[in-house]
Amino acid sequence: MRKLLIKIFLLIVITVTLFSCSENNNYGNRVISYWSSNNSYEINYARFITNKWNEKNEIKVKSQPVPEGQSSEEVILAAVVGETTPDIYSNMWQGDVEAYAQAGILVPLDTLKGFMEFLYERCDSSVIEEIRSLDGHIYQIPWKINPIMQIYNEGIINELGLENAPATYSKFTEASQKFQKDSDGDGYVDKWFGYAEVQVTWWQRFFDFYPLYLAASGGASLVKGDKAVFNNKYAVDVFKFLRNLYAENYFSKERLSARQDPFLSSDIATRFTGPWEISHAENFKPDGFEYDFSPMPVPDNHSGPIYTYGDPKNIVIFKTCKYPETAWEFLKDILDDQGDLLLIEMTNQIPRRKNIFENPLYKNYFENNPKMRAFAKQADFVKGTDASPVLKEVFDLISQEYEACVVYGVKTPEQAVQDASDAVDLLFLK
Amino acid sequence: MMKNKRKILPYLLVSPYIIHFMLFVAFPVIFSIVLTFHKWNIIAPMEFTGFANYIRLFKDKTFLQSILNTLLFLIIHIPLQIVVALFLAEILNQKLKFKGFFRAAFFLPVIVSGVVVTILWQQLYGFDTGLLNRLLIKVGLAKIGWLTDPNIAMTSIAVMATWKNVGLYIVLFLVGLQTVPPHYYEAADLEGASKMQKFFKITLPMINPTIFMVVILSTIGGFSLFIEPYVMTGGGPLNSTISAVLYIYKQGFFYYHMGYSATLGLFFALIILTVVFVQKKFVERDT
Numbered sequence: 001m002r003k004l005l006i007k008i009f010l011l012i013v014i015t016v017t018l019f020s021c022s023e024n025n026n027y028g029n030r031v032i033s034y035w036s037s038n039n040s041y042e043i044n045y046a047r048f049i050t051n052k053w054n055e056k057n058e059i060k061v062k063s064q065p066v067p068e069g070q071s072s073e074e075v076i077l078a079a080v081v082g083e084t085t086p087d088i089y090s091n092m093w094q095g096d097v098e099a100y101a102q103a104g105i106l107v108p109l110d111t112l113k114g115f116m117e118f119l120y121e122r123c124d125s126s127v128i129e130e131i132r133s134l135d136g137h138i139y140q141i142p143w144k145i146n147p148i149m150q151i152y153n154e155g156i157i158n159e160l161g162l163e164n165a166p167a168t169y170s171k172f173t174e175a176s177q178k179f180q181k182d183s184d185g186d187g188y189v190d191k192w193f194g195y196a197e198v199q200v201t202w203w204q205r206f207f208d209f210y211p212l213y214l215a216a217s218g219g220a221s222l223v224k225g226d227k228a229v230f231n232n233k234y235a236v237d238v239f240k241f242l243r244n245l246y247a248e249n250y251f252s253k254e255r256l257s258a259r260q261d262p263f264l265s266s267d268i269a270t271r272f273t274g275p276w277e278i279s280h281a282e283n284f285k286p287d288g289f290e291y292d293f294s295p296m297p298v299p300d301n302h303s304g305p306i307y308t309y310g311d312p313k314n315i316v317i318f319k320t321c322k323y324p325e326t327a328w329e330f331l332k333d334i335l336d337d338q339g340d341l342l343l344i345e346m347t348n349q350i351p352r353r354k355n356i357f358e359n360p361l362y363k364n365y366f367e368n369n370p371k372m373r374a375f376a377k378q379a380d381f382v383k384g385t386d387a388s389p390v391l392k393e394v395f396d397l398i399s400q401e402y403e404a405c406v407v408y409g410v411k412t413p414e415q416a417v418q419d420a421s422d423a424v425d426l427l428f429l430k
Numbered sequence: 431m432m433k434n435k436r437k438i439l440p441y442l443l444v445s446p447y448i449i450h451f452m453l454f455v456a457f458p459v460i461f462s463i464v465l466t467f468h469k470w471n472i473i474a475p476m477e478f479t480g481f482a483n484y485i486r487l488f489k490d491k492t493f494l495q496s497i498l499n500t501l502l503f504l505i506i507h508i509p510l511q512i513v514v515a516l517f518l519a520e521i522l523n524q525k526l527k528f529k530g531f532f533r534a535a536f537f538l539p540v541i542v543s544g545v546v547v548t549i550l551w552q553q554l555y556g557f558d559t560g561l562l563n564r565l566l567i568k569v570g571l572a573k574i575g576w577l578t579d580p581n582i583a584m585t586s587i588a589v590m591a592t593w594k595n596v597g598l599y600i601v602l603f604l605v606g607l608q609t610v611p612p613h614y615y616e617a618a619d620l621e622g623a624s625k626m627q628k629f630f631k632i633t634l635p636m637i638n639p640t641i642f643m644v645v646i647l648s649t650i651g652g653f654s655l656f657i658e659p660y661v662m663t664g665g666g667p668l669n670s671t672i673s674a675v676l677y678i679y680k681q682g683f684f685y686y687h688m689g690y691s692a693t694l695g696l697f698f699a700l701i702i703l704t705v706v707f708v709q710k711k712f713v714e715r716d717t
Binding site: 081103198200201252254392396400407408 | 573
């Protein structure tokens with residue numbers, strides 16, 4: 001009797017364990033797994049769209065936020081190695097796609113029926129060329145962007161006698177000189193015009209060098225194929241501009257991020273940031289604090305549109321997906337006009353589609369969220385990253401030279417850009 | 431039958447250790463040696479590259495700098511650690527009120543998480559808002575770029591690491607000091623020796639084995655310098671605080687150059703082995 005009870009107990013434990021390990025326990029086997037970003041807005045958005053889909057479709061979509069990790073990129077890599085990738089992932093950094101594409105783990109989306117027609121309907125041809133992989137296929141769908149712009153304290157800008165944030169390098173430098181202060185009289189500057197993280201970490205350059213380079217150059221590439229193409233006057237100008245700001249102490253070399261927000265406490269007047277700053281500022285700004293956004297500063301002789309880095313997050317389908325055609329149908333459903341409206345309304349992130357600011361469908365949203373207008377206007381002039389499997393190394397090499405030249409002034413801008421370019425070329429030789 | 435059982439039993443008893451050793455020591459070591467001859471970014475298949483990683487290693491200026499940085503850290507950290515630990519141990523070895531409290535207080539940083547300690551010191555070292563610079567300004571001195579001046583940053587990290595670890599070495603020195611026979615001091619007192627003479631002529635020679643143990647432990651600990659620069663400086667400014675382990679980590683888990691990272695790791699392990707071997711020879715000679 002005792003042995004029988006033990007056997008029954010073991011059977012129950014094993015059965016429960018096996019069922020709880022099964023991923024598709026709610027939907028049976030015909031299910032598509034979908035990982036979204038893990039911020040609360042996107043989790044709600046993903047739940048909403050999948051519920052809507054599941055109501056009328058036989059093959060269900062099960063959403064879950066990307067598991068917690070140091071970064072979503074690391075989590076995805078771990079999933080790739082462990083062969084536990086989802087079928088759809090909607091928060092893929094554009095710069096990672098080429099490496100995954102070369103590893104052969106992504107579905108070439110241009111092989112899916114109707115994909116290219118859909119893409120041309122949604123995006124400009126320049127965006128399509130930007131996301132095209134080196135093998136000619138397209139493995140990602142441009143989904144959302146967070147353009148990097150210049151946020152500025154309107155009160156300070158007005159005090160300096162300006163109507164808007166300085167638009168050119170010389171105006172920016174002039175305003176920096178006027179604003180710089182030692183407010184407590186200890187002999188050290190404690191009010192800087194701007195601030196950018198001085199850390200050498202590669203992605204920090206998305207918030208200083210890279211958007212400034214794109215702005216100055218009209219959206220030029222850093223690398224093309226196996227060659228560095230940033231050894232040009234635009235990169236040198238950006239290095240010169242920023243180097244001067246640090247040399248004159250208009251930008252702090254100290255990390256200000258560990259203390260009270262220096263922008264909201266008016267210790268700095270501007271910084272380069274994205275639309276996520278709006279909800280932060282609205283929650284924590286002091287009474288009477290007014291701010292707005294403007295494009296990145298450009299060289300004095302600049303003409304034409306002012307580009308910036310769009311921080312694009314795209315959608316991919318992994319080859320482990322059993323139903324790529326159905327996954328594509330699901331994506332078409334969420335990427336149409338109404339789907340994008342839902343995205344911007346629920347997450348305050350800009351869909352990467354043509355003429356979003358002019359589209360009457362989104363008019364109400366921008367009327368209700370006036371701070372987002374600047375980002376919507378900027379959305380037509382954003383760039384992501386170049387297709388390269390070693391993009392992190394490219395940014396790291398630039399970042400090393402940036403630190404030496406811009407922050408510590410131990411190299412001339414010309415030499416630093418030359419050295420970074422040579423190092424990137426060496427990288428491709430390996 | 432019984433004879434067979436007797437033959438198998440010893441193997442069964444040692445098998446857990448053998449399995450553990452094979453899985454978690456032998457396999458990783460052999461696999462990382464194999465990796466040194468390959469290019470592998472985890473997601474794509476391994477590609478045999480012969481000695482390319484070794485050639486790259488000898489041309490890699492940043493790796494050389496990371497080794498020099500680590501050596502600089504050791505040069506500052508080890509003597510500082512020994513002097514401070516020995517000084518405090520000597521005081522705590524005297525008849526002192528609240529001795530237990532002080533011993534516990536000095537040991538406390540050892541058991542606090544390295545990341546927590548590092549973040550705490552980051553606040554102390556801040557250029558504009560850090561406590562140290564505020565104190566300097568109060569007494570009329572100029573601010574120091576504790577973590578932003580490439581010439582000072584590694585020293586700042588070494589001081590912090592000393593504060594974090596000194597408690598452990600105080601305990602070791604206390605044990606060493608308590609093994610010195612009291613009659614040596616009594617005899618010295620009779621001869622009229624001063625405190626300094628007693629310290630240099632009796633204490634130091636008697637605790638020589640402890641000092642060597644502390645040197646070896648500090649050396650091995652110092653070679654594995656990682657958390658402090660990783661959290662505080664990210665290896666900057668101008669790579670002045672990038673340690674060898676941090677650089678190996680960056681190559682492996684930041685850029686996924688697994689083959690190259692394994693090559694750096696193997697080379698660095700050989701350096702540590704050599705240094706520890708030389709130290710061991712010194713210990714054997716002097717004891």
